[in-house]
Amino acid sequence: MARIHWLGAGLSTVPGIRRLIERGHSVTVWNRTLEKAEAATAGLSGDFDLMAFTPDAFADELKEGDLAVSMLPGDFHVAIAELCLEVGANFVSSSYISPEMRALNTVARQRGLALVNEVGLDPGIDHLMAHVLMDDYRNSPVFSKGNVHSFRSYCGGLSEEPNDFCYKFSWAPLGVLKALRSPSKSLRDGKVYDVSRPWDAVESYDVTLEKGTETFEVYPNRDSYPFMKQYGFGDDWNMELFVRGTLRLGGWSKAWSEIFTEIETLEGEAGDKRLAEISAELWNKYSLKEGEHDRVVLSVDLWAERDGKRVYDKSYVMDAYGDDNHTAMARLVSITVSYGVEAVLNGEIAPGVSAAPRDIDVAGKWLEDLQASGEKMAIVDHLKH
Structure with missing residues (x-):
């Protein structure tokens, strides 16, 4: 089973983290301080662990076939995505696609890896x-x-x-x-x-x-x-x-x-x-x-x-x-990110750098799922x- 590395456990990320763990995914929650990661996962049981985030520590743990979710400040996204390409892992973020991220598109396609962005609220x-x-x-x-x-x-x-x-x-x-x-x-x-x-x-x-x-x-x-x-x-x-x-x-x-x-x-x-x-x-x-x-x-x-x-x-x-x-903001951002994670793991999003899915069946289902929730x-x- 692919391991999901969720980077950043601030308040805006908690509902998405909890949803993935509750649905049986293997998740490592990374945060600079472990207290926030502990609070985000309080009361949960399942296949998850918590780790103090540093770029080096994360690089040591990321493996081929894994997926990294970057909810870190925007300056980290490209470096995390580049590491994913190097290792052979997929990537998901709620942030806008920067020119530097867009430049990774060709390599991502060649390596069959999805670098998915803009899957939060706005954008998303x-x-x-x-x-x-x-x-x-x-x-x-x-x-x-x-x-x-x-x-x-x-x-x-x-x-x-x-x-x-x-x-x-x-x-x-x-x-x-x-x-x-x-x-x-x-x-x-x-x-x-x-x-x-x-x-x-x-x-x-x-x-x-x-x-x-x-x-x-x-x-x-x-x-x-x-x-x-x-x-x-x-x-x-x-x-x-x-x-x-x-x-x-x-x-x-x-x-x-x-x-x-x-x-x-x-x-x-x-x-x-x-x-x-x-x-x-x-x-x-x-x-x-x-x-x-x-x-x-x-x-x-x-x-x-x-x-x-x-x-x-x-x-x-x-x-x-x-x-x-x-908060409504936390739910809408992080739950939608979790949909993006599952879509990648299910092979519903093509390799390359992309935003929220254009496929009408996928887009429609995400909206239906949000409404059902x-x-x-x-x-x-x-x-x-």
Whole structure:
């Protein structure tokens, strides 16, 4: 039996670790300190062990046929994947595919090894929803590349109970703050839409959820363009809008305005130091406290128009809440990673560097399994409402 080496046992990883062990897999949980690994596996029985992570110790233990799950900081992913290629092991991560990871594709294919990335929440579940919607549209009677197409995908980690800051942190705020300093590129009105400061592109966004329609704030992030091809939008399609972005509670941009103003002035080493200070301040003031729960909202929209009339208009939406055991973010990220692990072990993902599976049967099953586990999600047909 292949051994799964799960690297990193922070809070966001616990549900996935436990699911794999409970399903009878052989798992080694690695963490820099063993206390977190012990907490992650408390009360479980099965074929698992715990080890203190160092690159050298892990390299000594990884064997041909094994699988490594990297939930470590992003700087580790490529080195772990390269070690997997050297040893003859497979690799899974929830992170975006970096250029350096992409460069390993040819060797991975030659060696018959899968280096699977983007199988968390965002990226991950959003990809699955996009593939399912695209398959539905392609198989509909109104499908035509000549239709005017629009696509939006927004995801956000929120607080269950609104507060004056319109946000609560379930882990260190530094990642959120760094993302605010990153430019984005998307397609709007059929043209390139470059945004250097996310807060300049915030707009209202209505989502139809189980409890009714709710208004959020959204803004584009990263470079959306590569995902057009990944989702199956060809160069010969008539595209009006394509954006992947971040979702926040209504009022967020006003509540964060002072932070935006300061972030804009930060530069160099001193700026990075100040960003870390802001992160610590926000964590002390706005972290989830005991008894408080997080919330995740994900909405993927696809619509098509012909002669000025919408002929297709559907959304795949999810509204998830944390509980006393795990945050919604931890469940959605790590459980989906565990699906990726099992898909690799079952031979359902081809060798090479890849993101969340495009195969509609696999993508559909993952979403069905998430729904069966209790996650609330549904496809909304707006033309029938």
